[in-house]
Amino acid sequence: MTSILEFIARLAVWLLLAPLLPGIINKVKAWVAGRRGPPVLQLYYDLARLWRKGVVLSTLASPGFIAGPAVAWVAVLAAAMLLPLGPLGASLSFRGDVILLIYLLALARFCTAWAALETGSAFEGMGAAREVSYAVLAEAAVITAVLTLSMQSGSLVLSAMLAPSAGTGAVLLAVGLFIVLLAENCRVPFDDPNTHLELTMIHEVMVLDHSGPPFAAVLHGAAMKLLLFSILLVQAVLPVGKLPAAAAAGALVAGVLGVTVGIGFVESLLARAAFRRVPLLLTTAFLLCLFALLVAWKGGAA
Amino acid sequence: MTMDGLMVFAVLVLVAAALSGAWLPRWWLALTLAGTAALLGAAFWTLGGGAEWDWRSGFALGGERLHLRLDAISAWFLALVAVVGGAGAVYAREYWPDRERPESAGRGRGWWSTIVLCMGLVLLCANGLHFLMAWEAFALSAYFLITLERERSQTRAAGWLYLAASHAGTLGLFAFFSLLAARTGSWELGPMRDHPELAPLFWVALFGFGVKAGMFPLHIWLPSAHANAPSHVSAIMSGVAIKMGLYGLIRFSGWLPVPAGAGWVVLTLGAVSAVLGGAFALAQNDLKRLLAYCSVENMGVTLIGLGVGLLGAANGDTAWGRVAMAGALLHVWNHGLFKSLLFFGAGSVLHTTGTREMSRMGGLWRTMPWTAGLFAFGSVAISALPPLNGFVSEWLIYLGLFDAAASHAQVAAVIVPATIALGVTGALALAAFAKAAAVVFLGASRTQAAEHAHECGWWMRGPMLGLAAACTFIALGSVAVWPAIQQPLGAWNPAWRGGEAPAPLAMLGAVQAALAALVAGAVVVLWSRARTNGVRRAMTWDCGYAAPTARMQYTGGSFSALAVGWFAWVLQPQRQLRWPRGPFPRRADHVERIPETVLERVIGPVSDVVMVASSWVRQRQQGHLPDYILYLVAGLAAMGALVVFGNM
Known part of the structure; x- marks a missing residue:
């Protein structure tokens, strides 16, 4: 009984807290720019409104157009349930769960790209092509980061891998994972979440034709993915598992807030990178993770 | 005893199917399905923990007694042969029927049963010589299946390339099996892990089986053959036939010591x-x-x-x-x-x-x-x-x-x-x-x-x-x-x-099932929510552009x-690339x-050089008797020089 209650509480954390992050980022951006900015809870209002709205479907779209966002949302949520929440641990934990997490995110990517290509729009095709292509580089960085953590901890269970800090290579890993976070969550300098309509967009342009409840699923899924990557980053770098429960919870929350505010600052201070720079940035992230891996490898051998 | 019966039944039925394919399509389908079902049954029997089936006959082929053996590794691949062989036979009934392909449909059916039978024999043969025979028959029946549509020149070229590459691989296997037979003194195959001197043979096997498995850079034949074959043939080639190369690697890295x-x-x-x-x-x-x-x-x-x-x-x-x-x-x-x-x-x-x-x-x-x-x-x-x-x-x-x-x-x-x-x-x-x-x-x-x-x-x-x-x-x-x-x-x-399953495998299965259920649930919820809110159909929103055409798609x-x-x-x-030029561009x-980089940039140039050298040699062969006498004398002189100076 308690386990069911705990599971529901955990689900609620993910479902209810996730939309807070984009609100915080927007507040930070507004503050830096000297504006008042939208309320922190703006995404909640948007989601509630979208859930009640009707849907406009492209004449070309198949049922997969609505199934795509649904499957992607479930995939991100399932990946989130695998991720330990500091002192609470994960709701489900087994050897190799980290691989499942990576591939669940890949499933979400496949479904988003699928839905984008349903419409036959050149814009959305462009976005989908970029999304799946850049994912090749991002995947290399993520696998390397996971390999680092697994070598460091000698384990393949997320909760054990994320418990200690990443050791000497922590800074390298932190920067590498932060770049991947920005790329995977369509933030500046890879993408501009303020607009859907630019020729150089990657992720945002894929959701042009969604509306109503499916669009709510897309937005909510994106917010959950951002929270997921933030928590992953914080736990990979900070020794959350080694602290007492209260301190660990505090560290986790502070860390996620720090990452969120950091994204806000990055977005305020940086312009979007020139399009041809994107592979370079992702390769840099991969190399950083690779150096962290080498550090972990040598550290373990010594 | 039951296994003997099952195997004899499968072989007889598949032979009958191969013979009847050209004229009796219905009988052929029934026979092929019965044969593949028998193979599948035998494979599952072995995989289910049944004993290894070992069958020796007094009948000798090529001077060697027939020896068939079905162990778990063979059974693993045999199950796949049976499933895809059966599925493809059903598929071909509609995909490659007599009324659309009067010329090749019958041939296709005959070769289909043949390739299923030959792949089964490759998996069963426990004698190097017979393995090579079955392997060659399998490679040839694949060739005839690939070139079913032989009126197309692309298909013929693909078939030719397949045949050439496949035989290059078979050459490696000839070397492998004859070296093996020479070192062990017998064509019989079986576990020989205690002969460390056999280890270097693995490299020969890696080449021979690697060609069939489509391992880079030996894959050159694979894209054109799979693309130009009829689709049910592509399915069995890609799904099963290239796995025979893998079978060889797994089989002989298990039986022989490896370097x-x-x-x-x-x-x-x-x-x-x-x-x-x-x-x-x-x-x-x-x-x-x-x-x-x-x-x-x-x-x-x-x-x-x-x-x-x-x-x-x-x-x-x-x-x-x-x-x-x-x-x-x-x-x-x-x-x-x-x-x-x-x-x-x-x-x-x-x-x-x-x-x-x-x-x-x-x-x-x-x-x-x-x-x-x-x-x-x-x-x-x-x-x-x-x-x-x-x-x-x-x-x-x-x-x-x-x-x-x-x-x-x-x-x-x-x-x-x-x-x-x-x-x-x-x-x-x-x-x-x-x-x-x-x-x-x-x-x-x-x-x-x-x-x-x-x-x-x-x-x-x-x-x-x-x-x-x-x-x-x-x-x-x-x-x-x-x-x-x-x-x-x-x-x-x-x-x-023995040994347990890796512990989380059961967990993974449960998670996958839960995920499938959740996905289905989420799709239903989102659909019904969209339905209740109202769904309107409109043109794809192409950023305000009002007349998108199909050609504007990515x-x-x-x-x-x-x-x-x-x-x-x-x-x-x-x-x-031809750019549109001028105020009224014509064509762009x-x-x-x-x-196929390896084929066109590496093998192509090399074979061009070989062709040039060969045609130069051919020009020296004009049928003039004095020329040949000159070659003979020159050759004898060279050999004599070798004998005289070689001894010094």
Whole structure:
């Protein structure tokens, strides 16, 4: 009984807290720019409104157009349930769960790209092509980061891998994972979440034709993915598992807030990178993770 | 005793099917299905823990007594032969019928039963000489199946290339088996792990079987053969026939001792095949060529598992080697199932549109919803996405790789790059199949043919549904498959006999099932919510542009252009671009072609040199008697010089 209650509480954390992050980022951006900015809870209002709205479907779209966002949302949520929440641990934990997490995110990517290509729009095709292509580089960085953590901890269970800090290579890993976070969550300098309509967009342009409840699923899924990557980053770098429960919870929350505010600052201070720079940035992230891996490898051998 | 009966029945029935194929289509189908069912029964009997079947006959062929043997490794592959052989036979009834192909349908049926029989014999032969005979018969029947549509010159060229490459591989196998027979003094095959002097033969076998398995860079024959063959033939070639190469590698790396570097080399070749196969697949614009290159990629993934298995066996039979090897074995089944499904789907598209060019398709889901759905299913499975079966086998291989890397052993130097390569391969496969499924089935129809496409009938749909059901079973019930995987695992390396399933396998199955249920639930909820709120149909919102046409869609070529650019060093795309010029431009076009780099840039030039040298030699042969006398004298003089000066 308690386990069911705990599971529901955990689900609620993910479902209810996730939309807070984009609100915080927007507040930070507004503050830096000297504006008042939208309320922190703006995404909640948007989601509630979208859930009640009707849907406009492209004449070309198949049922997969609505199934795509649904499957992607479930995939991100399932990946989130695998991720330990500091002192609470994960709701489900087994050897190799980290691989499942990576591939669940890949499933979400496949479904988003699928839905984008349903419409036959050149814009959305462009976005989908970029999304799946850049994912090749991002995947290399993520696998390397996971390999680092697994070598460091000698384990393949997320909760054990994320418990200690990443050791000497922590800074390298932190920067590498932060770049991947920005790329995977369509933030500046890879993408501009303020607009859907630019020729150089990657992720945002894929959701042009969604509306109503499916669009709510897309937005909510994106917010959950951002929270997921933030928590992953914080736990990979900070020794959350080694602290007492209260301190660990505090560290986790502070860390996620720090990452969120950091994204806000990055977005305020940086312009979007020139399009041809994107592979370079992702390769840099991969190399950083690779150096962290080498550090972990040598550290373990010594 | 029952096994004897079952085997005799299967062989007799398949021989009867091969003979009746040309004239009695109904009988042929019944006989082929009965034969494959018997093979499947025998395979499952062995995999279910039944004893090894060993049968010796007094009858001698080529001076050697017949000796057949069905152990777990053979049975593992035999099951795949039976399933795809049966499914393809049903599929061919509608796909390659007499009324549409009066000239080749009968031949096709006969050769179909022959190839199923010959592959079965390859798996059963326990005598080197007979293995070679069965291997050759199998290779030849594949040739006749590939060239069923021999009036097309492309098909003939593909068949010729296949035949040449296949025989180059067979040459390696001749060397392998005769060296083996010379060193052991007998053609008999069996476990000979206590003869360390046999280890170097592994390299010869790696070449011979590697050609058949489509291992990079020996894959040159594979894309054109799989693309130009009829689709049910492509399915059995890609799903089963290339697995025979893998069978050879697994069989003889289990029976014979392997050299120290075997694991390193196989792992490296696997990683290279996986990444480059994925890159080539993504670059293709011909649907069946894309699927063919994807086979190279999946063979690479399997070889990664085999390589880790070899490393594990060489490093004290570690647990990580066992898990990865189990993953490789399961991937053999998985790939056989979903690749056949995808080729059947491609055949269904080809059957109605008459083209393999993806840029001439689009929007096919409207007229062919079954094919579209099944192709999408296969795409998710082959991209190794949860909750389907491709993920289970890749997950096992990942487990082995990660554990090997964490062991901090020396092997990590090759394990780490291979792990990263596997991750990149996954992303490339996802991109390739997002492209294939979307460009073919989604969006607006690009041509008239695509607009007036029609769905295939139940004879073609049924086999696809059956294969999809098998994939689903492995995806959700992987823990039930584990006891069967354990049999070939124990036969390959006796140290790994018995033992539990890796603990989380049951958990993974449960998670996959829960995920499937959740996905279905979420789709229903979102659909019904959209319905209640009201759904309105409108034109795709193309940023305010009011008259979009089908030609404005992103094409397959533009979809993959970005990633192809990164791999341009190996893909070497050839572009012909004519810009629109002047105020009233006439023609402007852009043609892009991805050559088969190894064939056209390496083997092509080398064979050109050989051709030039040969034609120069031919000019010296004019039939003039004095010339020949001169050659003879010169030759004798050279030999005499050799004798005189060689002794000094």
